[in-house]
Amino acid sequence: RADDEARQLVNSLSDQQLNWQPGGGTGWSVAQCLDHMTQVNCLYATALREAVNGVQGGQRPRHDPIQPGWFARWFIGVLEPPPRRKMKSPKKALPTVKKVGAEVLRAFIAAHDQTRAMVRDAQQLDLNRIRFKNPFIGVLRFTVGSGLLIIGAHDRRHLWQARQVIKSMKADAP
Numbered sequence: 001r002a003d004d005e006a007r008q009l010v011n012s013l014s015d016q017q018l019n020w021q022p023g024g025g026t027g028w029s030v031a032q033c034l035d036h037m038t039q040v041n042c043l044y045a046t047a048l049r050e051a052v053n054g055v056q057g058g059q060r061p062r063h064d065p066i067q068p069g070w071f072a073r074w075f076i077g078v079l080e081p082p083p084r085r086k087m088k089s090p091k092k093a094l095p096t097v098k099k100v101g102a103e104v105l106r107a108f109i110a111a112h113d114q115t116r117a118m119v120r121d122a123q124q125l126d127l128n129r130i131r132f133k134n135p136f137i138g139v140l141r142f143t144v145g146s147g148l149l150i151i152g153a154h155d156r157r158h159l160w161q162a163r164q165v166i167k168s169m170k171a172d173a174p
Contacts, residue, residue, distance in 0.1 A: 003108070009030055009034070009163075010102075010105045013030060017166075017169060018099065019099065020165070020169050022168040027168075030162040031098070032095035034104045034108050036095040037108060037158045038104070038111045039093040039095070040151075040154055041114075041115065043093065043136070044147055044151050045115045046135070048144050049114070049118045050133075051132035052121065052122045055125055066148065066149060067128055072149070075150065076150055079154050079156075081157045081159075083157060092136075115148070127144040129143065132144055
């Protein structure tokens with residue numbers, strides 16, 4: 001769904017509109033929202049892949065629904081839109097200034113493709129038991145299953161933000 005929504009956003013805007021920033025240039029543009037999600041998703045996909053690749057043989061396959069623990073549920077809830085609090089983006093996930101629509105969309109979908117490939121490769125593993133190191137806060141360990149839910153919530157948050165940018169752009173139009 002996130003890929004489809006990103007396609008709709010990018011295809012409905014010119015490159016100039018895609019890079020328009022609300023608040024007189026202080027807020028993120030639609031392109032910056034997508035770029036930020038891409039960077040976060042790539043970092044998460046790498047961390048998830050490392051955790052899955054590090055699994056030793058002997059783990060029994062299970063296909064239970066993803067069941068995040070209490071802290072992961074709380075964290076996912078904080079990410080869900082509409083945001084109840086503003087969060088500072090980690091430096092390694094700050095968006096770049098200007099992007100071309102096709103470029104930002106291609107990178108966004110490629111980041112999701114990395115995650116989808118990891119899920120396919122791990123389909124015989126219990127994603128509720130394998131833990132990964134959070135790429136932003138090294139002391140945090142979530143399950144791979146929770147990591148997938150975090151990616152989804154983070155995407156929803158910033159896609160919501162991108163839609164708000166478009167509303168603001170339309171309101172500012174003469």
